[in-house]
Amino acid sequence: DGGITQSPKYLFRKEGQNVTLSCEQNLNHDAMYWYRQDPGQGLRLIYYSQIVNDFQKGDIAEGYSVSREKKESFPLTVTSAQKNPTAFYLCASSRRQGPGGELFFGEGSRLTVL
Amino acid sequence: QKEVEQDPGPLSVPEGAIVSLNCTYSNSAFQYFMWYRQYSRKGPELLMYTYSSGNKEDGRFTAQVDKSSKYISLFIRDSQPSDSATYLCAMSASWPWVGGSEKLVFGKGMKLTVNP
Numbered sequence: 001d002g003g004i005t006q007s008p009k010y011l012f013r014k015e016g017q018n019v020t021l022s023c024e025q026n027l028n029h030d031a032m033y034w035y036r037q038d039p040g041q042g043l044r045l046i047y048y049s050q051i052v053n054d055f056q057k058g059d060i061a062e063g064y065s066v067s068r069e070k071k072e073s074f075p076l077t078v079t080s081a082q083k084n085p086t087a088f089y090l091c092a093s094s095r096r097q098g099p100g101g102e103l104f105f106g107e108g109s110r111l112t113v114l
Numbered sequence: 115q116k117e118v119e120q121d122p123g124p125l126s127v128p129e130g131a132i133v134s135l136n137c138t139y140s141n142s143a144f145q146y147f148m149w150y151r152q153y154s155r156k157g158p159e160l161l162m163y164t165y166s167s168g169n170k171e172d173g174r175f176t177a178q179v180d181k182s183s184k185y186i187s188l189f190i191r192d193s194q195p196s197d198s199a200t201y202l203c204a205m206s207a208s209w210p211w212v213g214g215s216e217k218l219v220f221g222k223g224m225k226l227t228v229n230p
Contacts, residue, residue, distance in 0.1 A: 004157075040122060042202065042220035043158075058217070090157050102148070103218070105157030 002027045006091050006106035013078075013085070013113050021076045021109045023091035030096040032074035033103065036060060037088045046089075049074055050096055078111060086113045117141050120203055120221030129230050133190040137203035137221045140184065144205040144219075147179050149188045152200045152223065161201070162188065193228045200225045 004025045013019045025032065031050050035043040045058030049068040063082025068074055074093075078085045088110050092103040120137045127133055135149075145166055150158035162177040164170045164186075170177045176189040186205070190197055203221040 006157075040222060042118070042120075042222045045217060092157075102160040102163060103158075105159065107157050108155070110155075 004091055004093055004104055004106035006089075006109050008109060009107065011109060011111045013111060015113055016080045018077055018079050019111065021078070021089055021091075021111070023074045023076065023106060025072050025074075025091075025093045025104070025106075027093055027104060028071075029093035029104070030071070031094045032068070033092040033094075034058075034064070034066065034074070034076045035090040035092065037090060037108075043090065046076065085111055087111060118203065118205060118219050118221045121224055122222050124225040124227065126227045126229060127193055129193060129195060129228055131193050131228070133193050133197070133226060133228075135188040135190075135201050135203075135224050135226070137186050137205075138184055139186070139205060139219075141205075141207065141219075142181075142184065143207035146206045146209060147177070147186050148204040148218075149175075149177055150202045150204060150220075152202060154199075158202055193226075195228050195230050198227045 007022045033048045034046040037043050044060050046064050047055055047058055047066040049055035052068055052071050055066050055068050063079055065077045088108050090108050091106045094103050118139045147164045149162040151161045152158040164177050164179050167179045167181045174191045178187045200223040202223040204218050206218045
């Protein structure tokens with residue numbers, strides 16, 4: 001079945017540590033996205049990538065980094081510079097052209113900083 | 115004024131009720147309107163997608179867009195306990211939905227509980 005796989009589902013981190021969240025898709029989508037979701041808030045865009053080896057900052061990129069070395073993979077690193085990293089992180093992908101370009105989301109990764 | 119406003123609820127209804135979920139927006143350039151459903155601890159999934167104004171029906175779900183009032187609605191008929199989820203509206207001025215001025219803007223989500 002095609003879809004987006006995020007791992008790990010739950011992650012605990014000590015302050016000062018970097019963590020990397022994995023996102024893999026087998027939908028052959030060009031565009032991939034990382035969102036952050038906090039209670040009572042909408043989805044906020046962290047980073048997005050339209051093609052391999054290219055990515056752009058979203059609205060809240062500070063303290064995060066990404067890479068896009070393969071079409072199917074878009075890992076997110078939460079660095080120690082991120083002041084409030086405890087959140088639910090969602091990876092998504094979409095086609096870049098044509099009709100019906102809906103976002104397909106993974107099941108999310110919940111990061112808790114202890 | 116925020117670009118997209120959505121009443122966060124929560125909303126609790128008895129099984130079989132008609133549910134109305136609403137969002138207002140301020141950006142008159144928005145043309146693509148979506149409703150996503152998100153079950154607890156899961157990622158959102160697209161429920162309805164509408165381009166420009168008008169109504170769209172899919173089974174028990176109807177999406178309405180009123181661009182003159184900058185108002186969109188999702189109606190759920192004969193609501194079921196399985197409809198219990200958070201519903202997020204989303205909209206954009208253009209496709210593809212990437213960043214900058216073309217980004218997809220989400221409402222905060224409305225938590226719906228349908229009681230058996």
